[in-house]
Amino acid sequence: xxxxxxxxxxxxxxxxxxxxxxxxxxxxxxxxxxxxxxxxxxxxxxxxxxxxxxxxxxxxxxxxxxxxxxxxxxxxxxxxxxxxxxxxxxxxxxxxxxxxxxxxxxxxxxxxxxxxxxxxxxxxxxxxxxxxxxxxxxxxxxxxxxxxxxxxxxxxxxxxxxxxxxxxxxxxxxxxxxxxxxxxxxxxxxxxxxxxxxxxxxxxxxxxxxxxxxxxxxxxxxxxxxxxxxxxxxxxxxxxxxxxxxxxxxxxxxxxxxxxxxxxxxxxxxxxxxxxxxxxxxxxxxxxxxxxxxxxxxxxxxxxxxxxxxxxxxxxxxxxxxxxxxxxxxxxxxxxxxxxxxxxxxxxxxxxxxxxxxxxxxxxxxxxxxxxxxxxxxxxxxxxxxxxxxxxxxxxxxxxxxxxxxxxxxxxxxxxxxxxxxxxxxxxxxxxxxx
Numbered sequence: 001x002x003x004x005x006x007x008x009x010x011x012x013x014x015x016x017x018x019x020x021x022x023x024x025x026x027x028x029x030x031x032x033x034x035x036x037x038x039x040x041x042x043x044x045x046x047x048x049x050x051x052x053x054x055x056x057x058x059x060x061x062x063x064x065x066x067x068x069x070x071x072x073x074x075x076x077x078x079x080x081x082x083x084x085x086x087x088x089x090x091x092x093x094x095x096x097x098x099x100x101x102x103x104x105x106x107x108x109x110x111x112x113x114x115x116x117x118x119x120x121x122x123x124x125x126x127x128x129x130x131x132x133x134x135x136x137x138x139x140x141x142x143x144x145x146x147x148x149x150x151x152x153x154x155x156x157x158x159x160x161x162x163x164x165x166x167x168x169x170x171x172x173x174x175x176x177x178x179x180x181x182x183x184x185x186x187x188x189x190x191x192x193x194x195x196x197x198x199x200x201x202x203x204x205x206x207x208x209x210x211x212x213x214x215x216x217x218x219x220x221x222x223x224x225x226x227x228x229x230x231x232x233x234x235x236x237x238x239x240x241x242x243x244x245x246x247x248x249x250x251x252x253x254x255x256x257x258x259x260x261x262x263x264x265x266x267x268x269x270x271x272x273x274x275x276x277x278x279x280x281x282x283x284x285x286x287x288x289x290x291x292x293x294x295x296x297x298x299x300x301x302x303x304x305x306x307x308x309x310x311x312x313x314x315x316x317x318x319x320x321x322x323x324x325x326x327x328x329x330x331x332x333x334x335x336x337x338x339x340x341x342x343x344x345x346x347x348x349x350x351x352x353x354x355x356x357x358x359x360x361x362x363x364x365x366x367x368x369x370x371x372x373x374x375x376x377x378x379x380x381x382x383x384x385x386x387x388x389x390x391x392x393x394x395x396x397x398x399x400x401x402x403x404x405x406x407x408x409x410x411x412x413x414x415x416x417x418x419x420x421x422x423x424x425x426x427x428x429x430x431x432x433x434x435x
Contacts, residue, residue: 067080085121093398
């Protein structure tokens with residue numbers, strides 16, 4: 001037989017197998033629950049809408065997905081808009097000249113617009129098949145597998161993040177039971193929470209973030225899984241842990257975030273230094289919780305988060321001050337205190353060095369004697385820390401030229417709220433849940 005007929009027969013066999021696989025996929029497709037909901041176009045990013053509309057116009061599926069859909073349904077303001085599509089990354093790149101393909105673990109497309117705006121556009125993907133796993137543990141190390149829309153929804157972390165919005169029809173597509181949880185304002189995992197947290201332990205911190213920032217409850221089985229799986233956070237990538245803690249501090253809900261970390265025992269794993277301090281200090285004796293409340297108040301007033309150095313200084317301020325009390329060399333003591341934190345969370349040295357210097361200088365700053373420190377780049381950040389500590393005590397900013405503008409803006413914001421009144425959970429017991 002000549003090569004040509006043989007090649008034609010092989011091509012026909014491949015085509016037949018492909019059509020057979022497509023038919024099998026169609027049979028296994030799961031229909032979503034559809035909720036006719038007309039989201040206000042004024043609240044939808046116009047560029048994200050253009051991306052979806054162009055994908056659909058060229059014959060692909062395209063939806064707004066994830067956090068933007070969740071936030072719009074909860075009457076919150078999305079900070080970004082993501083798109084999911086049936087188009088492969090190279091197809092998306094072909095459709096948009098202002099796009100670039102990124103990613104190693106999973107390729108996706110950033111469609112770029114003016115002002116640095118990015119519309120992240122990802123191809124539907126699915127969880128790897130069990131036979132693709134090379135280890136017995138549940139930790140996900142590779143999920144670079146394309147799939148269908150319903151598979152993409154199922155592989156997401158929480159039901160409230162698994163909703164797709166069809167702009168053309170004005171419908172929310174729900175494969176995971178997310179709409180009932182949106183209505184109940186409840187954080188619930190897609191699937192067994194223990195399995196989902198062991199697959200990716202950072203999801204525990206994400207659950208805390210959504211609960212704190214969006215004022216949501218946590219489903220009982222999810223809460224129990226957070227407690228029982230908290231030790232798995234030690235397996236997560238340390239830079240991810242560092243960044244997720246910062247996100248908890250940046251969002252204007254640091255008080256409730258840290259309180260939930262403490263209550264679930266997550267703080268014992270990530271920041272045992274802070275956990276021990278707040279466990280041993282009665283609320284009325286310390287200002288730690290009031291300090292976090294001050295961060296939240298000032299973040300909302302400013303409309304933007306504080307510098308990362310300020311947030312880490314505030315987070316560790318009270319236990320570090322306690323450690324430095326009576327020390328001959330406060331800088332060296334602060335350095336020793338931070339070493340295990342640096343190792344545990346991959347804290348960058350530039351942040352660690354800045355934190356220890358600010359903490360070491362706090363008594364002089366509060367006494368109005370900054371000396372040569374006032375001529376360093378860290379002085380302004382240290383002033384922010386001092387502003388927050390005074391706000392936590394219900395005091396106006398300290399007098400002086402450096403604080404004149406702060407005093408004028410913040411005088412009417414001074415609060416004498418006690419930490420107990422601000423505490424999330426109201427009159428709930430402070431007893432930790434442990435298993």
